[in-house]
Amino acid sequence: xxxxxxxxxxxxxxxxxxxxxxxxxxxxxxxxxxxxxxxxxxxxxxxxxxxxxxxxxxxxxxxxxxxxxxxxxxxxxxxxxxxxxxxxxxxxxxxxxxxxxxxxxxxxxxxxxxxxxxxxxxxxxxxxxxxxxxxxxxxxxxxxxxxxxxxxxxxxxxxxxxxxxxxxxxxxxxxxxxxxxxxxxxxxxxxxxxxxxxxxxxxxxxxxxxxxxxxxxxxxxxxxxxxxxxxxxxxxxxxxxxxxxxxxxxxxxxxxxxxxxxxxxxxxxxxxxxxxxxxxxxxxxxxxxxxxxxxxxxxxxxxxxxxxxxxxxxxxxxxxxxxxxxxxxxxxxxxxxxxxxxxxxxxxxxxxxxxxxxxxxxxxxxxxxxxxxxxxxxxxxxxxxxxxxxxxxxxxxxxxxxxxxxxxxxxxxxxxxxxxxxxxxxxxxxxxxxxxxxxxxxxxxxxxxxxxxxxxxxxxxxxxxxxxxxxxxxxxxxxxxxxxxxxxxxxxxxxxxxxxxxxxxxxxxxxxxxxxxxxxxxxxxxxxxxxxxxxxxx
Ligand SMILES: Cc1cc2nc3c(=O)[nH]c(=O)nc-3n(C[C@H](O)[C@H](O)[C@H](O)COP(=O)(O)OP(=O)(O)OC[C@H]3O[C@@H](n4cnc5c(N)ncnc54)[C@H](O)[C@@H]3O)c2cc1C
Numbered sequence: 103x104x105x106x107x108x109x110x111x112x113x114x115x116x117x118x119x120x121x122x123x124x125x126x127x128x129x130x131x132x133x134x135x136x137x138x139x140x141x142x143x144x145x146x147x148x149x150x151x152x153x154x155x156x157x158x159x160x161x162x163x164x165x166x167x168x169x170x171x172x173x174x175x176x177x178x179x180x181x182x183x184x185x186x187x188x189x190x191x192x193x194x195x196x197x198x199x200x201x202x203x204x205x206x207x208x209x210x211x212x213x214x215x216x217x218x219x220x221x222x223x224x225x226x227x228x229x230x231x232x233x234x235x236x237x238x239x240x241x242x243x244x245x246x247x248x249x250x251x252x253x254x255x256x257x258x259x260x261x262x263x264x265x266x267x268x269x270x271x272x273x274x275x276x277x278x279x280x281x282x283x284x285x286x287x288x289x290x291x292x293x294x295x296x297x298x299x300x301x302x303x304x305x306x307x308x309x310x311x312x313x314x315x316x317x318x319x320x321x322x323x324x325x326x327x328x329x330x331x332x333x334x335x336x337x338x339x340x341x342x343x344x345x346x347x348x349x350x351x352x353x354x355x356x357x358x359x360x361x362x363x364x365x366x367x368x369x370x371x372x373x374x375x376x377x378x379x380x381x382x383x384x385x386x387x388x389x390x391x392x393x394x395x396x397x398x399x400x401x402x403x404x405x406x407x408x409x410x411x412x413x414x415x416x417x418x419x420x421x422x423x424x425x426x427x428x429x430x431x432x433x434x435x436x437x438x439x440x441x442x443x444x445x446x447x448x449x450x451x452x453x454x455x456x457x458x459x460x461x462x463x464x465x466x467x468x469x470x471x472x473x474x475x476x477x478x479x480x481x482x483x484x485x486x487x488x489x490x491x492x493x494x495x496x497x498x499x500x501x502x503x504x505x506x507x508x509x510x511x512x513x514x515x516x517x518x519x520x521x522x523x524x525x526x527x528x529x530x531x532x533x534x535x536x537x538x539x540x541x542x543x544x545x546x547x548x549x550x551x552x553x554x555x556x557x558x559x560x561x562x563x564x565x566x567x568x569x570x571x572x573x574x575x576x577x578x579x580x581x582x583x584x585x586x587x588x589x590x591x592x593x594x595x596x597x598x599x600x601x602x603x604x605x606x607x608x609x610x611x612x613x614x615x616x617x618x619x620x621x622x623x624x625x626x627x628x629x630x631x632x633x634x635x636x637x638x639x640x
Contacts, residue, residue: 107395109135111630112386113402114373114412115570115609117145118353120402122623123608123630124367125176125360130631134365135394137386139372139570142350143357145402146569146576147618149350149504153556156505158439159349160558161569161576162618163495163513164188167328168352170337171245172620181355181362185334185343186500188462192342194303195463195546199450202300203459204308206340215301222301229295230330234339236279237330242268244331244614244621247629248588248596283327284583289317289469291326299468306472307464307493316476317469321582328581328617344461344500352618376401376408376605378417383604398630402609402623404578405429405591407570413602422601425592429585429611432521433562433574434479438539441556442510446496446547461499465492465546475518482524484531487538491517494543509555514539521562521574528563535559577616578609587613598626599633606630 113124116138128134142148146161165185173183190203190211205211208230216223246268249261272280282291288309296302306317309325316322333341345351357367375387376399385395401408409418409426448463467475467489475485485491493515498505505511516539523531536559544551562574571578579585588596591611598606598613608626610616 107385107397109133109385109394109396110634111135111398111400112137112394112396113400113608114376114386114408115139115145115402116143116353116357116367116369117402117609118147118356118618118620119609119623119626120145120400121353121356121360122172122176122620123400123402123627124365125356125363126624126627127630128360128363128365129176130627132634134360135396136360136365136367137371137373137388137394138367138369140568141370143367143369144350144353146571147349147353149348152439152511152558153441156441156509156511156556157348158504158511158513158558159345159497160439160513160560161437161565162349163497163515165333165343165345165349165352165618166341167331167333167617167619169245169620169624170333170335172356172624173335175624176356176359178352178355178359179335181358182347183351183355184346186346186458187334187338188342188344189458190462191340192304192308193459193463194300194307194466195448195450196300196303200300201448201450201452201463202304204304206338211304215298215304218298218300219296222296222298225295226301229326232279233326233330236276236283237327237339239269239272239276240280240327241331243587244619245625247598247625248590248613250594250597251588252594283323285320286323287318287320288322288325289473291323292317292469302469303466306469307466315580315582316473318473319476324581324583344495344497346501346503348497348501348504349618356620373412375414376412376602378414378602378605381417381603383602398604398606398634400606400608400626400630403570404431404572404575404609405607405611406431406572408607408611409600413605418601422592422595429591430580430582431573431575431578433565433571433576434476434518434520435565435574435576436516436519436535436562437560437565438514438516438536439558439560440512440514440540440550440554441505442512442550443508443553443555444549445499445510446494446512446543447549448547457499461496463494463546465490465494465542467491472518479518479520482520482522484520484523484535484538485518487541488545490538490542492539492542493517512550514543519562521566528561532559532561532564535561578611579615581615586615590615598622598629
C-alpha cells in the first residue's frame with residue numbers, strides 16, 4: 103500500500119489568490135504547500151525594489167476590490183495590512199492645465215463638475231446612485247459559485263433557484279440598467295449622458311483599465327460597476343486604497359496568515375507538470391525534477407498556462423482544451439515604474455492640494471483618440487506619445503517608506519499597448535515605449551522628464567515572461583460578458599473544479615475574474631473543502 107501523500111493540498115503560484123486559497127485551506131486544518139516559480143511571493147500583487155532603497159508596486163498598484171471577507175477571515179490587519187483611502191479616488195489632468203478630481207464624496211465631485219456643466223453635475227450624481235445600487239445587488243455574486251449550466255435535474259434547479267433568490271429584489275428598471283451595463287459601450291454611455299470634456303474624461307479614466315476593447319466596444323460599460331463595489335476593511339462602496347508598503351503588503355499579510363495556520367511556501371520552484379493518475383490529480387512535478395504528491399492541487403496560474411502547458415494533453419477532453427485555447431487574453435497594458443528626484447509638478451494642480459491629492463493623476467486621451475488607439479493596438483502599432491492613456495501614482499507621497507528622502511516612486515500604468523507588435527520586437531522597442539510615456543507625462547508635469555533617476559519598463563511581453571501572465575493579460579482572461587460568471591474560464595467549468603479530478607483553478611482566470619479581490623481564491627477554497635467533506639463522508 104503506497105504511503106499517503108505528505109500534502110493534502112498543493113497550490114501552484116503564490117499570487118494573492120493562490121495564497122488566499124492556501125491560507126484558508128490551512129486554516130481549515132489541511133496540510134498545505136504553496137509553490138511559486140519566482141523568488142518572491144505575490145504574483146501581480148507585489149512590492150519590489152526598482153533602484154537601491156526605492157520600492158514600487160511593480161504591477162498592480164491600487165487596492166480597490168479586495169474582498170472584506172478575505173481581510174476579516176484571514177485577519178490581515180493583524181498581519182500588517184494597512185490601507186489608506188485614495189482621496190481623491192481618481193484625478194484627471196487635461197490639456198490646458200485643468201485638473202478634475204473624483205472624490206469619495208460624490209457631491210463634492212458633482213460640485214467640481216458643475217463649474218463646467220450643471221447638467222453634467224446632475225448626470226454624474228444620478229449615474230453614481232444608479233450604479234451604486236446596482237453594484238450592491240451584483241456584489242454578492244462575487245463570492246458565490248456560478249450555476250453549473252451543464253448540470254441536470256435537481257442540481258441545476260437548486261442552483262438556479264439560489265441565483266433567483268439573489269436577484270429577487272431586482273425591479274424592471276434594474277433589469278433594464280443591468281442589460282445596458284452588461285452589453286453597452288462606455289463610449290456610447292458617455293456620449294449620451296455627458297457633454298463637458300472634463301466629465302467625459304473623468305468617466306473614461308475610471309473604466310477601461312486592462313480591458314481588451316476600445317471604448318465603443320459592447321461590454322466596456324461593465325467597468326463602471328466593478329469600481330463601485332465595496333472594498334477595504336470597512337466594506338466602503340467605491341473604495342480605492344493606497345497600501346502601506348505597496349501592494350506586496352497584501353500578499354505579505356496573506357502569506358503570514360497562512361503560515362500562522364501551518365501553510366508552507368516554497369519560492370523559486372516552478373511547476374512543469376501536474377501529475378495525473380487514472381484521471382485524478384496525484385501532485386506536481388517541479389522544474390528540478392522533484393515530485394511532490396498531494397490529494398488536491400489548486401492552480402493559481404492562468405487557465406492557458408495551467409491546461410495547455412502543465413496538464414498532459416491526454417488527460418483533458420479535446421473540447422475543453424479547445425475552449426481554453428479560445429479564451430481571449432492578449433493583454434493591452436504595460437507598466438513603467440520610475441524613481442524621480444523630485445515630486446511631479448502637475449500643471450493646474452490646485453495650490454492647496456495635499457500630498458494625497460498630489461499622489462495620483464490620470465492622462466486619458468479623448469474618447470475618439472482612445473478608440474483609435476485601441477484600433478492601432480489591434481494592428482500591432484504603438485500609440486504616439488501624445489495619445490497614450492496613462493495612470494500615474496506617486497505612492498511615496500502617501501507612504502514615504504517606499505523611497506529615501508529626496509526620492510519619489512511613481513508608477514505609470516499604460517493602456518492600449520499591443521502584445522503582438524507589427525514591427526520589431528518588444529526587446530528592441532522597450533525603451534521607445536518608456537520614452538513615449540515620459541514624453542506624454544512631461545506635457546502635463548513638465549519637471550518629470552528632467553528628474554527621472556531610474557526607470558523600469560514592463561511591456562506586455564515582460565508581464566508574460568516575468569509574472570507568467572499568458573499574453574501579458576493582467577486579468578488571466580479578458581473581462582467580457584462571454585467570459586464572465588458561468589462562462590469563466592470556459593462554459594461548463596465555472597465552479598473551480600476541472601476535468602481532472604482533484605485539480606482546481608483558483609486564480610483570476612476563474613470567477614469572478616481579475617483584479618486584487620481574493621475572491622477566486624476564497625471561492626475555490628470553499629469548493630475544495632466542500633468536496634473533501636463529501637469525499638470523507640463517503
Ligand atoms: C501591470 C498591472 C497593473 C494592475 N493594476 C491593478 C490595480 O491597480 N488594482 C487591481 O485590483 N488589479 C490590478 N491588476 C490586476 C491584478 O493584479 C491581477 O488580476 C491579480 O493580481 C491576479 O492575481 P492572481 O493571484 O489570480 O494571479 P497572479 O498574481 O498572476 O499569480 C499567479 C502566480 O502563479 C505563479 N505561477 C505561474 N505559473 C507557475 C508555475 N508553473 N509554477 C509555479 N508558479 C507559477 C506566478 O509566478 C504568479 O506568482 C494589475 C495587473 C498588472 C499586471
